[in-house]
Amino acid sequence: MKISMQFTATLTMTYVCLSASVNAADEQGRFMVKGGGRIGCEHYLTALETKGAEFISLAGWIEGFITYANQQEQDTFDLVPWQSTELLMSAVANHCRQNPEKSFHQSAYHVLQGVKTGRLKSKSEPVSATVADQSVVLYADIVRRLQQKLKLRGLLTGDPTGIYDKETIDAVLEFQRVKKLPETGLPDQMTLAHLF
Template sequence: MRNKLSKLAIGLLAATAISAAGISGAQAGDAEGRYAVKGIGLMPCQTFVQAAQAGQGPEVALAMSWLSGYLTAANMLLDGTYDLVSWQNEAILANALVQTCAALPDQPLAVAATQVIRTLGPDRVATAEQPERIVVGDNQTALYPSVVRKLQQALKDAGQNVTVDGDFGPGTRTAITAYQNARGIEATGFPDPVTLISLFAGQLPPQQAAAQPRPQQPLPQPQPQPQPQPLDMEPVKPALGGPGR
């Protein structure tokens, strides 16, 4: 859990979770605003954070398995949603859950998970797509074509010469390599999590941001993108009601 993605995840998911969906006014299952949570979702956030910081114990693995099931259920129940996790990997989600839980120490894990899920809404894949397998050297991943297009558009907005077509080809690899060089990220041409976070959230690992050389000319600023419709979380309600219940 102690890796270079931890602080990035705060800005990407966790830092916006509370403001994006405060739990005090949320609706819940019964007339008193409560419903039953099962399994490890009842674990106090403080316990989960302590286990994650210690880097040991079964709690973290169980929590991530539970979150995977929660995400699957959310994909099934939320309108206009095929996949909430469009590009974030398990390390990003785990760190986001840790940081969100750290801000909600007295709440159960299920409440923090709901906040993380809410923040995934703008990046969700709305309709079914076939992920594209991407192999660069010894690295491989899979990205949805819509995410590849978003990646290409972000590269273009950052001043790179790339075609926005949803096809991850040699031109996209070259543009990623140039972007990584410009941002002080290891230049592999591979869309690793650090590069994706930098492109999609405008963040760099602290050590890389500090070491990044100042360009003589200002880098082009990303153009504002249309904001997706807010994610309707009505079917996925926080557990145990709001604070004090």
């Protein structure tokens, strides 16, 4: 799902509207939500089903929100260091199903506040996790977190290195087997969601 850079840049200002800070609102704490954030949850769920242009636009809206949050949140390099836009859109949909009276922006804000504790606080180098002819690129710090979680489960020995080595692949394969996930050895979105 590709969103134009200009479109995403325009949407970065959306985060201002979603900020809980009084500085970003009027004296009564009110603020205007722009663009797709104004739609209701039911409308969003319909857009999700069709996965057409409106859905892509809403994905860009969320990416803009995240970009601005990365710039404005203290101790934040990346608010969502391993989560894909598609995974976040799915989480927003789940929140919308449980709270149909909410708007898209309220649900997006809720989801992003929920993942905030797992943010990447400083820059980390990318690492390619390669198994056979497939690869996933993650931050080295996320690989270390993954290794720490696997170690806590008794699936990995040694200290976390941030390198996606054979021992890590074997531990991920065992974790996937236990959780009845596709056994690829790759730290894909489903595996990371179960692990983190």
